[in-house]
Amino acid sequence: MGDGAARLAAIHAARSQAVIEGIESIDPDFVLHLASSTLGVVLDHFITGPGARPGRTVFAMPREEEGVAVTSGLELAGRRPVMVFQDNGVGNLLTVLLTFPQPYHVPLYGVVARRGGLGEYNSMIHTVSERVEAILDAAGVRWFQLDARTPVESWAPEIKRAWTYSRTTHRPVFTLVNLMGG
Template sequence: MDPSISVFNGMRMTGIDLVVSVPCINLKDILPMIDSDPSMIHVPVTREEEGVGICAGAYMGGKIPAMLMQNSGLGNSINALASLNKLFHIPLLLIMSHRGVEGETICAQVPMGQLTTSLLDALDIPYVVPTIDNVEETILHAWAIASEKGRPVAVLLEIGFWEAE
């Protein structure tokens, strides 16, 4: 199975129709799929907090948003997630490439990699860690939690997830 296709299929199953993205090498193969799908709008952004705001507005306008990002950008988006999504109960699916965990080859990724789950816990943002075998269903389940609870939910795609390529 191709991990990028599986993530994309999970997004389609969920009904995601607006995707905001911040560049990430692990997520790069998903972007052309989004761009070629007429049911999805793709909005590339330069900073994660900008993406949080765009997704919140899109949700209020009737869209089902997701943000593709690297976990290192979680630090950039903390204020927006807490003061916008959490405060106003706005769901958001955060699909994150989880860098800096076991198998990471770039030492600069490690500090944020080690802090990611603690930051999500501190923000009271639930997270799931799918495998290639269950990623489609996991993305669907994550959005169900986000929409039911009115909150962001993170899908953490760890380094091992991409080894199926």
């Protein structure tokens, strides 16, 4: 592995660990996810690692919009769910997000992995990923960004603060995390 690739791998590992710590600080009893190579370290922690523990249910969402519906139901039942998926799925969940949890003030929280940018190998990803902030803004959905501008040691506390903000405001909130180096 070259110096550049090793540096990016180290960044990915440190940021993934910070996301794990942030989600663990929330202590969710449900973690809903969609498979993603970018989120592999995070998902492995909750699916087969130390995050897979008694009292916590971890399962794959068939699609993002179905995840929003299930997460909303869990919220209404007084549970502590967290969604974990990548940003190119934001377009899929808009209708259900804007017709159920947003207007009915259901606190819903998701950690959303960023894609696109320099080094992205999938040309399809750029179409949606580069516009996620604008899409969420246009939909009136609150989001926070964690990337190279935020020291990695601040990521876990910021994830917890964003989750708390979703409860305080009684609305959906997403934290966009760039695990890939930007």
